[in-house]
Amino acid sequence: MAINLDAKIPSGPIEQKWNKAKFEYKLVNPANKRKYSVIVVGTGLAGGAAAAALGELGYNVKAFCFQDSPRRAHSIAAQGGINAAKNYQNDGDSVYRLFYDTVKGGDFRAREANVYRLAEISVNIIDQCVAQGVPFAREYGGVLANRSFGGAQVSRTFYARGQTGQQLLLGCYQALERQIDEGRVQMYARHEMLDVVVIDGRARGIVTRNLVTGAIDVHLADAVALATGGYGNVFYLSTNAKGSNATAIWRAYKKGAAFANPCFTQIHPTCIPVSGEYQSKLTLMSESLRNDGRIWVPKKQGDTRAAAQIPEDERDYYLERMYPSFGNLSPRDIASRAAKRVCDEGRGVGPGGLGVYLDFSDAIGRLGKKTIEERYGNLFEIYERITGEDPYSVPMRIYPAVHYTMGGLWVDYNLESTIPGLFVLGEANFSDHGANRLGASALMQGLADGYFVAPYTIGNYLAGIKPGGVDESHPECKFAREEAENRVKTLLSIKGKKTVDEFHRALGKIMWDKCGMGRNAAGLDEALPLIQALREEFWQNVTVPGSGGEVNQSLEKATRLADFLELGELMVRDARIREESCGGHFREEYQTQDGEALRDDDKFCHGAVWEYQGSEQAPVRHVEPLSFEHVHLTQRSYK
Amino acid sequence: MKLTLNIWRQKGPNHPGRMVKYEMPNVDEHMSFLEMLDVLNEDLIHKGEEPVTFEHDCREGICGCCGFMINGLPHGPQRGTTVCQLHMRQFHDGEELWIEPFRAKAFPVLKDLMVDRGSFDRIIAAGGYVSVNTGCFVDGNAIPIEKQNAEMAMDAAACIGCGACVASCPNASASLFTAAKIAHLGLLPQGQAERDRRAVRMVAQMMEESFGYCTNTGECEALCPKGVKIENIARMNRDYLKAAITYREESAPAGGS
Ligand SMILES: Cc1cc2nc3c(=O)[nH]c(=O)nc-3n(C[C@H](O)[C@H](O)[C@H](O)COP(=O)(O)OP(=O)(O)OC[C@H]3O[C@@H](n4cnc5c(N)ncnc54)[C@H](O)[C@@H]3O)c2cc1C
Ligand code: FES
Numbered sequence: 001m002a003i004n005l006d007a008k009i010p011s012g013p014i015e016q017k018w019n020k021a022k023f024e025y026k027l028v029n030p031a032n033k034r035k036y037s038v039i040v041v042g043t044g045l046a047g048g049a050a051a052a053a054l055g056e057l058g059y060n061v062k063a064f065c066f067q068d069s070p071r072r073a074h075s076i077a078a079q080g081g082i083n084a085a086k087n088y089q090n091d092g093d094s095v096y097r098l099f100y101d102t103v104k105g106g107d108f109r110a111r112e113a114n115v116y117r118l119a120e121i122s123v124n125i126i127d128q129c130v131a132q133g134v135p136f137a138r139e140y141g142g143v144l145a146n147r148s149f150g151g152a153q154v155s156r157t158f159y160a161r162g163q164t165g166q167q168l169l170l171g172c173y174q175a176l177e178r179q180i181d182e183g184r185v186q187m188y189a190r191h192e193m194l195d196v197v198v199i200d201g202r203a204r205g206i207v208t209r210n211l212v213t214g215a216i217d218v219h220l221a222d223a224v225a226l227a228t229g230g231y232g233n234v235f236y237l238s239t240n241a242k243g244s245n246a247t248a249i250w251r252a253y254k255k256g257a258a259f260a261n262p263c264f265t266q267i268h269p270t271c272i273p274v275s276g277e278y279q280s281k282l283t284l285m286s287e288s289l290r291n292d293g294r295i296w297v298p299k300k301q302g303d304t305r306a307a308a309q310i311p312e313d314e315r316d317y318y319l320e321r322m323y324p325s326f327g328n329l330s331p332r333d334i335a336s337r338a339a340k341r342v343c344d345e346g347r348g349v350g351p352g353g354l355g356v357y358l359d360f361s362d363a364i365g366r367l368g369k370k371t372i373e374e375r376y377g378n379l380f381e382i383y384e385r386i387t388g389e390d391p392y393s394v395p396m397r398i399y400p401a402v403h404y405t406m407g408g409l410w411v412d413y414n415l416e417s418t419i420p421g422l423f424v425l426g427e428a429n430f431s432d433h434g435a436n437r438l439g440a441s442a443l444m445q446g447l448a449d450g451y452f453v454a455p456y457t458i459g460n461y462l463a464g465i466k467p468g469g470v471d472e473s474h475p476e477c478k479f480a481r482e483e484a485e486n487r488v489k490t491l492l493s494i495k496g497k498k499t500v501d502e503f504h505r506a507l508g509k510i511m512w513d514k515c516g517m518g519r520n521a522a523g524l525d526e527a528l529p530l531i532q533a534l535r536e537e538f539w540q541n542v543t544v545p546g547s548g549g550e551v552n553q554s555l556e557k558a559t560r561l562a563d564f565l566e567l568g569e570l571m572v573r574d575a576r577i578r579e580e581s582c583g584g585h586f587r588e589e590y591q592t593q594d595g596e597a598l599r600d601d602d603k604f605c606h607g608a609v610w611e612y613q614g615s616e617q618a619p620v621r622h623v624e625p626l627s628f629e630h631v632h633l634t635q636r637s638y639k
Numbered sequence: 640m641k642l643t644l645n646i647w648r649q650k651g652p653n654h655p656g657r658m659v660k661y662e663m664p665n666v667d668e669h670m671s672f673l674e675m676l677d678v679l680n681e682d683l684i685h686k687g688e689e690p691v692t693f694e695h696d697c698r699e700g701i702c703g704c705c706g707f708m709i710n711g712l713p714h715g716p717q718r719g720t721t722v723c724q725l726h727m728r729q730f731h732d733g734e735e736l737w738i739e740p741f742r743a744k745a746f747p748v749l750k751d752l753m754v755d756r757g758s759f760d761r762i763i764a765a766g767g768y769v770s771v772n773t774g775c776f777v778d779g780n781a782i783p784i785e786k787q788n789a790e791m792a793m794d795a796a797a798c799i800g801c802g803a804c805v806a807s808c809p810n811a812s813a814s815l816f817t818a819a820k821i822a823h824l825g826l827l828p829q830g831q832a833e834r835d836r837r838a839v840r841m842v843a844q845m846m847e848e849s850f851g852y853c854t855n856t857g858e859c860e861a862l863c864p865k866g867v868k869i870e871n872i873a874r875m876n877r878d879y880l881k882a883a884i885t886y887r888e889e890s891a892p893a894g895g896s
Contacts, residue, residue: 053773068694069760071800072702088780127776133769133829135793142783160793166701167796174768181764189757212749241696275669278678281698382700385717385724386671451773499684501677545689550651551750553692554684 003258003611005624008412009113014630018117021413025456026463033058035467037221038458039206041193041248043070045165045443046426047227048172049450050458055179057455059462062219063176063185066192066211066243066556071173074229074241075446078165079286079379081147081157082443084122089146093154095119102441103631105151105331106406106434107583107599109261109607112630113413114432118441121448126158128451132171136160147375149439150287151331151638157440162286162378168443172450188219192556194484195251196224196422199476202465203252203422207484211556214549216485218477222467223421223458226252227450230405230427232265234564234571235516236508238402239271239284245560246567249409249428257417258622259610260410260430262567263575266437266584267517268403269335272386272396273355282401283386285358286379287439290328292363292372293396295319295335297356301346307357307395318342322594326638333436333584333597334638336400340517341595343399350397359395400517404442406433406584407574410609410624414457415449418611421465423458425449430607435583488548491558496541500557503538507531507561507568515572520588524576528569535565570610570619577621580604592635601633640666640732644679646691647739649748656748658737668728672715673698673705675727692751700724700864703799706806707752708739713803714864721801721864741806745813745848756802758848759816765844766837767820769829788826796823797865804859804867810851815859817845818875819867825878835882842879 010017010024028036037060040051048070051063065073085098098119103110126144130136136158137145146155160167179185190211197205197218205220231246232238253259270285296317298310318338320327330338339356342348349355364372369392373380380391387397408431409417409424417424426446433441470477514527538561546552581590581597582604590598599605606623613619642663649656666675673695680690696704700721707722709715714722717729730736738752746754796819804815821838824830830837853872860869 049773056772067696067702067704068756069800071760071763072696072704074697074702076702077697077699086779124774124776126779128771128773130779130782131769131771131776131829133792133824133827135789135796135823135827136779137793138784138786138789140786142785143780160796163701163797166799167793170796174763175771175773177760177764178768178770180760187760189760241702242698243696276667278667278670278674280671280674280677283699381719382724385700385720385726388669388726388728455773499681501681543684545684545687551692551753554690 003418003622005609005622006412007111007624008414010413014113014116017113018120022456025460028459028463030058034060036060036462037062039219039221039224040227041206041225042073042227042229043176044073044075044227044229044426045169045172045446046450047225048073048169048176049447050225050227050425050454051185052172052175052179053451053455054458055184058184061185062188062221064188064191064193064208066190068189070176070187070189071170073169074244075169076166077241078443079162079284080288081149081159081164081440082125082168083149083156083440084126084158084444085119085156086123086126088144089155091154093156097154098122098156100631101152102432102438103434104636105436105438107436107597107636108434108605108628108633109582109626110432110434111626112628118432118445118448121452122444124452125444125447129168129171132175134160134167134171147288148291148329150290150329150335151438159288162376165443168447193248194559195480196255197477197480198255198419199470199474202420204470205477207480209484212551214552216481218472218481220470220472222465223423223461225423225425225454225458226428227425228428231567232402232405234507234568235402235511236504237274237279237282239268239282242281247560247563249424250563250567252409252417252419252422254612255419257419257422258410259570260607261407261574262571262610263515263578263585264406264435264583265402266332266404266406267336267400269332269339269400270358270398271401272383273350273399283382284403285383285396285398289358289376289379292375293328293358293360294362295328295356295358297342297347297349323638330638331436331438336517337586339400355397355399357395358398360391364392404437406431406435406437414460415454416457416461421461423454425454435585487559488555491542491544491555492548494540494542494544496543498541498543500542500544500554500561503534503542504561506534507565510534511568515575518586518588519575521576524572527572531565531569531572538562538565574608574610578604578608640668642666642730643735645735645737648751650750652747652749666727670727671698671723672725672727673723692753694753695723698723701799703801706741706801706803708741708806710737713741713806713862719864719866741802743805743811745811745850746802746805759800759802761848762813762817762841762844763820766833766840769824770833782828784827792823792826795819795867795871798867799865801864803862803864805850807858807862808851809856809858810854812853813845813850814853814872814875815863815867815869817841818871821875821878822871825874834878835886838875838878838882839886
């Protein structure tokens with residue numbers, strides 16, 4: 001089947017496209033809405049918001065998550081804040097500026113029309129969240145407070161202490177619980193989606209495993225929305241929650257949904273460095289810390305003196321030196337690479353030389369300890385708990401870590417994938433962030449997709465079809481369920497010698513070494529057979545204890561890893577072919593003289609869209625050309 | 640360092656459970672408590688035994704998935720810390736630890752250290768929200784909120800729903816959890832319209848879930864990993880008393896008949 005990559009961008013001036021689309025979308029009349037059912041997989045900001053909003057509209061919603069409660073989705077961990085073009089600070093912000101910053105920050109690899117819509121909706125999100133009772137930070141006058149984030153010269157980030165994701169998600173979760181109470185949303189917690197059911201070319205349902213009883217079931221609906229988050233855990237160590245996985249989107253890919261820009265990964269510059277072999281995940285220190293913290297390393301290589309012993313003129317505040325106008329608030333990809341570079345030069349600090357200082361002594365001197373405590377108290381506590389060091393007196397040590405994935409399932413302007421009726425929201429789609437996401441923009445995108453875009457576009461889709469019409473006796477349902485059951489049975493029966501985590505660590509190491517912060521053709525060429533061999537070994541030598549008919553966390557990890565082992569390969573293929581550097585994708589062969597990413601707009605000004613061809617054949621790479629009519633293609637400069 | 644662990648093992652909800660002893664000869668002080676259990680589990684799998692089931696996700700102290708008792712304390716000995724953030728430097732060489740699931744009638748054990756906390760969701764569903772539909776808003780700055788109230792609301796809203804308050808309470812009461820939501824929304828202008836209804840319905844649901852009564856022992860506040868304060872319970876009681884006198888549930892739900 002030929003793949004259709006029509007982005008369905010409405011015609012007309014960019015400022016009017018979304019209004020025009022909303023006007024042209026077909027509507028389902030209120031009395032008919034309850035005849036339609038929608039499955040929403042994931043209850044993070046994107047899925048939780050969509051499920052609640054669709055329930056409010058009157059549709060029958062079934063929502064799924066793998067945790068024990070929708071309130072625990074990974075969105076809960078977001079710390080720093082959410083962007084919105086409110087211009088409450090009167091500092092020159094506007095919808096257009098947020099749009100501009102996001103396109104430029106994404107290194108010109110996102111669709112202008114989508115980004116504009118995102119910036120436009122951003123202002124409504126704040127209003128919506130305030131109405132729900134989200135306790136955003138306030139000024140003494142009672143108005144909303146803002147802070148700055150990387151890649152922007154205005155203060156447009158709204159926050160709730162260092163727990164912004166938590167508070168936004170609780171707002172969304174509470175709206176969802178209200179719909180559950182009213183009977184419009186049926187919640188299936190502790191359910192893991194293992195496959196999509198596609199019937200007559202349309203997404204009609206999903207296969208799930210009940211994580212308590214082990215039961216594998218089919219759920220049917222008129223449309224399916226995936227909001228299952230990012231796939232950063234392919235690297236094993238990342239800032240993502242341990243359960244974050246790619247299974248939902250990967251299974252959809254294998255059923256015909258195209259996957260776009262899989263190699264676009266964001267490495268966050270400020271995370272707590274790895275401390276030992278047993279390390280299970282990495283902890284982010286919010287980017288908001290860069291508002292007041294200064295990043296530095298010693299000028300001398302191999303300088304092992306304690307930070308306090310290094311005099312001012314022997315310190316290199318390298319971000320301030322290299323990027324004077326953005327300084328410590330340079331975008332993430334740039335700050336991460338700069339940290340890697342100084343550590344590669346032998347100037348890193350802490351064990352193994354894999355760290356740089358994030359120093360608050362100037363800010364404490366200027367503002368007082370109390371103000372710093374008010375702004376970042378909980379982050380400082382987290383740091384102290386993990387490292388045993390007090391960041392009020394010793395500078396933090398930080399190092400970049402995998403954080404976010406800009407790639408994901410390809411979607412058109414309506415957030416619909418190449419499988420009709422399959423919508424993809426939040427981090428799971430190939431997002432509006434191009435090749436690099438700016439801080440505080442993921443929460444914005446998740447809520448924009450969930451509250452304000454999907455309820456319209458899914459409604460438009462439903463208005464064009466008749467409700468119902470299939471049941472579980474359909475051969476596709478039977479087939480998808482049996483396939484999931486067989487996969488589980490096989491994993492349990494291998495009874496090999498290595499644990500799932502051992503394989504996952506091995507995959508993570510290949511991905512980080514060869515497809516991480518810096519990539520090159522030789523490394524990527526090596527990675528491909530390594531991943532294939534590891535995958536083969538996994539299917540022969542993994543050991544998964546326990547049975548399928550009970551709580552079995554090893555089995556959950558195994559089904560997820562099986563998919564990561566395939567996805568890793570696609571990421572490597574994508575990184576290999578994209579012979580340019582852009583945003584988070586840094587190909588060492590393509591850099592400017594001073595080490596900045598060098599795009600090749602003639603060859604690569606497009607989204608790379610991969611189509612699955614079965615397990616025996618390599619996938620096919622299509623392209624969605626991008627054009628920039630408003631923000632002109634230039635080399636990004638933050639100098 | 641060397642540790643001896645006694646861990647509650649229980650195959651499923653309807654199986655009997657028992658304490659099993661494990662020796663940990665080589666614990667690094669920089670490990671988190673859960674990383675130490677990861678190491679134990681890898682070992683058990685290699686020996687062909689079933690690993691210990693415990694819940695966790697973010698491992699950053701915010702999702703509220705993790706939580707079990709260590710030597711009788713929910714989340715262990717360090718104040719203001721979830722067990723995923725607890726590091727082994729809090730223990731000393733040669734210590735023996737007792738690790739058990741949260742115990743409460745309303746939190747049935749599912750397996751080993753994993754319990755069912757679905758009752759918390761049902762309490763929120765009973766009224767822990769502001770009833771506004773998507774799109775039904777005014778400009779964010781049109782509702783000024785006194786900084787102090789916003790801060791207090793945020794203090795209450797910091798609850799992560801882990802269940803430590805229930806596990807620490809001799810009566811297994813869910814008062815702190817329920818009160819935190821009632822206080823968060825009750826402190827804000829947005830939450831006023833439904834304040835009575837919220838108190839009545841959430842408290843009723845809490846009782847229905849077979850949580851115990853609050854007798855003000857204060858253990859919940861002392862052991863809450865997020866420092867949620869017991870003054871919220873007083874606030875809940877005031878709201879509930881007032882509402883119990885004046886509030887009447889509509890006979891038919893809004894929009895229905
Ligand atoms: C530590 C950290 C801090 C961050 N801070 C910020 C910040 O300050 N600002 C910002 O804008 N962004 C931040 N981000 C990024 C942002 O939090 C995420 O991109 C965003 O929350 C993703 O939301 P989501 O709704 O797409 O997915 P998620 O919140 O990841 O939710 C995924 C949902 O899908 C479910 N799910 C997944 N797989 C399955 C399956 N197979 N079956 C069933 N259910 C499934 C899960 O149960 C969950 O409910 C941060 C990220 C991290 C890791
Ligand atoms: S694992 Fe999330 S709070 Fe401990």
